[in-house]
């Protein structure tokens with residue numbers, strides 16, 4: 001049995017209105033039926049664009065958000081139904097590292113106080129002296145000097161603050177740590193250091209991670225399994241290597257096409273899949289497949305009416321799409337453009353668009369050339385700017 | 398309704414003052430604010446005025462050249478005939494209608510005015526803060542019941558806020574009867590909903606901060622979170638408001654005294670009472686009103702300048 005299992009977890013935030021007593025006028029379906037399981041000692045990477053519900057899901061596991069429905073089974077106990085005080089006790093074993101390192105540290109507490117507070121709340125260490133010794137050992141582990149104890153959060157750099165956040169989780173000796181975009185607020189130069197630290201700690205302490213990120217590049221190296229989220233639900237889940245080798249869900253394909261490849265030759269041939277429109281509001285999600293308003297392969301049947309379940313397509317590669325096999329086999333046609341027209345708004349069929357783009361856009365040429373020939377000359381300035389960017393990534397003749 | 402929204406909006410904006418997390422925070426927030434205030438003319442002028450006022454209020458009565466109630470020059474003043482005595486070497490501010498030394502009365506009055514201002518502000522601050530903490534704590538950790546408690550309290554404060562403050566103060570004073578205590582209570586009560594809404598709003602902002610979530614995540618009990626995490630970080634806007642409230646308290650107290658709801662004992666000088674007494678003789682001796690009026694205006698200005706510059710210095714959006 002897995003260490004942590006989420007069973008159809010839903011988190012719906014009520015939208016309130018009213019003069020005297022608040023009335024619920026609707027819901028934000030932030031997380032809408034997510035099931036996944038994480039094995040002990042492994043890392044589950046959860047990716048998806050911002051606003052798709054990753055943070056809400058991560059917080060739901062620790063019951064920092066109310067869970068509307070579903071189960072969170074940790075080591076055989078369903079946390080979703082646990083009374084408050086028992087849940088509080090369980091928090092020792094499930095910890096969290098936050099996205100904003102500074103914001104997640106109380107500005108008025110010094111590091112010793114921040115780190116020992118949780119220990120005291122769980123009765124770890126007989127007295128402050130004992131706790132201090134333990135904190136010092138953990139500080140050394142995360143690469144902070146022991147004189148950090150009496151200092152305040154604002155005296156540290158971003159990377160150091162995140163190390164403090166990690167230390168705060170570690171002093172409780174947890175089994176699972178949920179890392180919510182642990183490096184997205186950090187300078188690129190320190191991101192790798194923090195990711196490496198997380199990896200080292202996992203090895204030496206046998207930790208289990210749920211690592212949340214908004215782009216695939218961050219979770220790639222540390223994840224054993226990766227789940228891709230779109231608008232409150234998982235659309236694809238696979239062992240890390242399998243996902244990178246062959247993404248199957250149209251959304252994952254688009255997401256993956258945005259990741260730069262280190263090999264310059266491959267990078268040159270990389271074809272970006274651009275999506276129509278913006279992420280729909282989770283307060284009013286599309287019917288059927290949540291992705292059907294933007295999916296390049298959207299079909300007339302099923303897509304808008306039936307929500308596709310997350311099904312195993314072999315080797316633990318799970319996909320939530322009605323037409324996975326057909327798209328793979330090429331038996332269904334792309335119905336929406338994925339080239340630059342997806343952004344400029346032309347409804348040309350993709351295949352033609354690619355031809356046009358290849359014919360008319362020598363790599364590196366100025367923006368206006370990026371738009372298809374039929375496009376009237378009134379392309380808005382914004383689209384021009386976009387076009388320049390995308391021309392760089394588009395196939396070169 | 399516009400009165401309500403204006404006042405409430407202003408309070409809410411103040412409550413959100415220290416919300417931004419990307420800025421320096423906590424103890425360094427005030428240190429940084431202090432540094433900014435030192436280079437602000439507004440703050441310096443405000444602080445200088447307040448310092449002078451407090452000095453006058455404390456040592457002034459001891460330095461008063463004459464007794465504030467002694468009618469030493471009664472025979473020189475004939476208010477009925479419009480005969481007054483203005484500034485002169487012996488009496489710097491001249492004499493009032495009973496032949497008392499205006500300068501001495503003004504000095505003693507400064508102390509009364511400061512006392513009324515501070516006590517009223519403290520009444521508003523203490524009661525308002527208690528109500529605000531109750532409401533804020535109920536809202537942040539009380540679940541469904543707590544949120545209802547909070548809603549009821551806040552609607553009640555909204556109603557109080559929607560009444561014109563002077564009208565409210567006059568009604569309270571009318572019920573309590575004429576005395577100095579009445580003025581302080583009436584002016585203090587008017588401030589209660591302001592402090593309550595402010596502290597509650599500030600606590601809600603802090604309650605949603607990541608560090609509070611983090612404290613919850615490590616398993617700290619909710620009561621402790623409110624007391625050790627949320628509350629200490631919610632006080633900055635309250636300190637600003639306390640300063641601004643001193644200005645309004647002084648003006649409102651003066652207004653109540655002027656309306657005759659203040660200290661019935663005309664022997665104890667207070668700037669509002671002095672102003673009230675002076676109005677009868679305004680045509681013949683406007684200076685009698687000018688001294689207390691200028692005192693009120695300048696001190697209120699001092700507290701407003703200091704309060705506003707504190708607000709600006711703390712506002713992360715205005716920080717360079």
Ligand SMILES: Nc1ncnc2c1ncn2[C@@H]1O[C@H](COP(=O)(O)OP(=O)(O)O)[C@@H](O)[C@H]1O
Nearest residue numbers: 013028030049050051052053054055056057282
């Ligand atoms: N407390 C809340 N009340 C109402 N809506 C919320 C709340 N928290 C998050 N949301 C909404 O839920 C959606 C998912 O948010 P979030 O989980 O933060 O996404 P992510 O972490 O993937 O960027 C967003 O649309 C957000 O506005």
Ligand code: SF4
Nearest residue numbers: 289292295303321322
């Ligand atoms: S179900 Fe339809 S809309 Fe959804 S991803 Fe598959 S093809 Fe696209």
Ligand SMILES: [Mg+2]
Nearest residue numbers: 054055056181
């Ligand atoms: Mg997030």
